[in-house]
Amino acid sequence: MAVDKKVSSVVIRRLPRYYRYLGDLLSAGIVRISSKELSRMMNVTASQIRQDFNCFGGFGQQGYGYNVEYLYNEISEILGIHKGRNMIIVGTGKLGMSIAGYGNFKKRGFNIIGLFDHNPDLYGVSVNGIEVMPVTELEKFLDTHSVDIAVLTMPKESVQEVLPAIKGKVKGIWNFSHKEIPTEKGLAVENVHLSDSLMTLSCKIGRMEK
Amino acid sequence: MAVDKKVSSVVIRRLPRYYRYLGDLLSAGIVRISSKELSRMMNVTASQIRQDFNCFGGFGQQGYGYNVEYLYNEISEILGIHKGRNMIIVGTGKLGMSIAGYGNFKKRGFNIIGLFDHNPDLYGVSVNGIEVMPVTELEKFLDTHSVDIAVLTMPKESVQEVLPAIKGKVKGIWNFSHKEIPTEKGLAVENVHLSDSLMTLSCKIGRMEK
DNA sequence: TAGATTGTTAATCGATTAACAATC
DNA sequence: TAGATTGTTAATCGATTAACAATC
Numbered sequence: 001m002a003v004d005k006k007v008s009s010v011v012i013r014r015l016p017r018y019y020r021y022l023g024d025l026l027s028a029g030i031v032r033i034s035s036k037e038l039s040r041m042m043n044v045t046a047s048q049i050r051q052d053f054n055c056f057g058g059f060g061q062q063g064y065g066y067n068v069e070y071l072y073n074e075i076s077e078i079l080g081i082h083k084g085r086n087m088i089i090v091g092t093g094k095l096g097m098s099i100a101g102y103g104n105f106k107k108r109g110f111n112i113i114g115l116f117d118h119n120p121d122l123y124g125v126s127v128n129g130i131e132v133m134p135v136t137e138l139e140k141f142l143d144t145h146s147v148d149i150a151v152l153t154m155p156k157e158s159v160q161e162v163l164p165a166i167k168g169k170v171k172g173i174w175n176f177s178h179k180e181i182p183t184e185k186g187l188a189v190e191n192v193h194l195s196d197s198l199m200t201l202s203c204k205i206g207r208m209e210k
Numbered sequence: 211m212a213v214d215k216k217v218s219s220v221v222i223r224r225l226p227r228y229y230r231y232l233g234d235l236l237s238a239g240i241v242r243i244s245s246k247e248l249s250r251m252m253n254v255t256a257s258q259i260r261q262d263f264n265c266f267g268g269f270g271q272q273g274y275g276y277n278v279e280y281l282y283n284e285i286s287e288i289l290g291i292h293k294g295r296n297m298i299i300v301g302t303g304k305l306g307m308s309i310a311g312y313g314n315f316k317k318r319g320f321n322i323i324g325l326f327d328h329n330p331d332l333y334g335v336s337v338n339g340i341e342v343m344p345v346t347e348l349e350k351f352l353d354t355h356s357v358d359i360a361v362l363t364m365p366k367e368s369v370q371e372v373l374p375a376i377k378g379k380v381k382g383i384w385n386f387s388h389k390e391i392p393t394e395k396g397l398a399v400e401n402v403h404l405s406d407s408l409m410t411l412s413c414k415i416g417r418m419e420k
Numbered sequence: 421t422a423g424a425t426t427g428t429t430a431a432t433c434g435a436t437t438a439a440c441a442a443t444c
Numbered sequence: 445t446a447g448a449t450t451g452t453t454a455a456t457c458g459a460t461t462a463a464c465a466a467t468c
Contacts, residue, residue: 010459012413020388034425043392046425047461054427062426063468073261079333080412094311099404100303110408148415149408172415174408178230182253188414190407196226197400198320198359198384202290203222205358205382205396220435244449256449257437264451272450273444 007055014052015075017042022072034065046051079107086147088114089173090162091154092122092132095176099151110149114141118158138162142169152177217265224262224283227252232282244275289319296357297384300330300372301364302342305386309361310337320359324351328368348372352379362387377408 021042025033035046042049053059060066074084087105089096091118099105100112106128111129115127118135125132133141135158141147142165150170152159156179163181166173172188175181183189198204231252235243249256263269263276269284270276286292299306302325309315312321316338325337328345335342343351345368351357352375360380362369366389373391376383382398385391393399394418 003407007417008459012417013406015411015413016403016409019409020390020406036425045461047463048459050426050428051460060426061468063424067427078413079409080416081409083412083416085415094304097228098308101304104405105408106403107349108409110412119340121418144457149411167426169417172411174411180230186418188411188418190411190414192227192404192407194402195228195314195318196223197402198315198331199226199229199289199291199318200223201359201382201384201398201400202295202320203225203288205295206288206290206293207217207222207311208381208396208398218435246449255437256437258435260450260452261436268451270450271444272442273448274447 011052012056015079018049018052019072019075019079019081022075025068026072030068032065033068033071035060038066052165062142084109084111086111086113086145087151088112088116088138088147088170089151089153090116090135090166091152091158091177092117092119092125093153096151096153097127097208099153101128108157113145113147116141117154135162138166142166148172149174152181201204221262221265225289228259228262229282229285229289229291232278232285235278236282237379240278242275243278243281245270248276294319295359296321296323296355297359297361298322298326298348298351298357298380299361299363300345300348301362301368301387302327302329302335303363306361306363307337309363310340312399323355323357326351330362345372345418349375352376358382359384362391 021038031099035049039046039049050060053071056074056078059071087110089100089112092100100115105112112128112130115130116135116138117123117132120134122132123134131154147170149172150166151174152162153176154162156177159177159179159181167187172190173181175189175191176194178193180191181189231248241406245256245259249259260270263281266284266288269281297320299310299322302310307323310325315322322340325340325342326345326348327333327342330344332342333344357380357381360376361384362372363386364372366387369387369389369391377397380397382400383391384401385401386404388403390401391399
C-alpha cells in the first residue's frame with residue numbers, strides 16, 4: 001500500500017486507457033475483474049496492471065480481484081475527471097470547432113467557457129451556447145474568469161502572440177498548434193501533434209512493405 | 211553503419227519530431243548542425259540523437275556534424291513522406307472534415323481521394339474538390355481505387371460495420387474513433403485518442419496542484 | 421480450509437546516457 | 445596537423461516481467 005510519491009509518466013499515460021476499458025466493463029454490468037482477465041482484454045501483462053495500480057495504493061483484494069466500479073471511480077479521481085475544469089479554445093478553425101462541439105468533455109467535467117479567434121467573421125458564432133470572441137479580449141477574460149485549461153488550435157504563428165497572455169493564468173495547455181510548448185513549473189502541457197501521428201503510421205507502413 | 215533490422219518503436223515515434231525541427235532549421239537557412247546543438251534545441255541528449263540516427267545507418271560526418279538538408283531528406287524518406295499515399299476519410303463529422311480540410315497533408319504526399327459518411331445530408335458536400343459519398347459505396351470504392359490509409363473519424367458504434375470492408379484493402383488505419391483497433395499482420399494502425407490526451411493533461415494538473 | 425489473486429520483491433529486459441576511439 | 449564531432453561500445457538507469465509470500 002505504498003502511496004504515490006513520483007509516479008512515472010508512462011504509468012500516467014496508461015491510466016486513460018484503463019479508464020476506457022473499465023467504463024466498458026461497467027456498462028456491460030461486470031462487477032469484478034482480475035488483473036489476468038483484464039490483461040487478456042487489453043493485451044498487456046497482468047504484472048504491469050498490478051504494478052500500475054499499486055503506484056496509487058492498490059485497489060484490489062487478494063483472492064477476489066478488483067471491483068470494477070470502485071476501480072473505475074478511483075482512476076477517474078486520479079485523472080481529475082468530474083472536477084469541473086474550465087477550458088477555453090483559442091483558434092476556432094475546423095479543429096477548434098470540432099473540439100468545441102464534442103459533447104463528451106462536458107459529461108466528464110470539462111466545460112468550455114470561452115472561444116477565441118481573430119477572424120472577425122467568426123465573432124459571435126456560437127457552439128453550444130458559447131460565442132466566439134476576439135483574441136484581443138482574451139487577457140481580460142482570463143482576469144475575470146477562472147480558466148484551468150487553454151486549448152490551442154491556432155496556426156503556429158499566432159502562438160507567440162497569445163502565450164504571454166495565457167501563462168500564469170491557466171494550469172494547463174492542450175496544444176494542437178504546430179509550435180511546441182515546453183513544460184515549465186506550474187504549467188502542465190500536452191502537445192498533440194496530429195501530423196506526427198500520421199507520419200508514424202506512414203513510417204510503419206513503409207517498414208511493413210519491405 | 212549498422213543498417214536497420216528492427217528499429218524500436220520509441221525511436222520511430224521520435225522521427226517526426228526530428229523532421230519538424232530539421233524543417234525549421236532548413237527554412238532558417240542553416241546548413242549544418244551537430245548533435246550537441248540539436249540536443250539543446252530539442253531538449254534531449256546528444257547521445258540519443260546519434261543513437262537514433264544510427265539505427266538507420268548514420269547520416270553524419272565526424273568533425274562536421276550533420277548536413278541539415280541531407281538529414282531532413284533522409285528522415286523524410288524513412289517516414290515515407292512524398293511517397294504519394296492515398297487516403298480516405300470515413301466519418302465526415304467536424305473532426306473528419308477538419309482533417310479533410312488540412313492543407314499540409316497534400317504537400318507531404320498524403321492525398322485524400324475519398325470521403326464517406328452515412329448521413330445523407332452530407333452526400334455531395336465537397337472539401338477540396340472531393341465529395342462525400344455514402345458509406346455503402348465504400349467497398350466498391352476500395353475495389354476500384356488504390357487506397358493506402360483509411361482515416362476513421364466516425365462514432366465507435368460504426369467501426370465494426372466498416373472494418374470488414376476495409377481490412378485487406380488498405381495498408382494502414384489512422385483511427386480517431388473511440389473503438390481501439392488492434393494491429394494485425396499486414397495492417398499498420400495508429401490509434402489516436404484525443405480524450406486520453408486531455409485526461410493525461412488533467413491528471414498532470416491534479417498532481418501539480420498537490 | 422483450499423483456491424484464487426493480489427501486493428510486492430527480485431530478475432530481466434530494453435532504453436538511455438556516458439565514454440571514447442575512429443575519422444573527417 | 446589539431447580540433448571537432450561522429451559512430452559505436454560499454455555502463456547506467458528505468459521499466460517490464462516473473463515469482464511468490466501474504467491474505468481474502
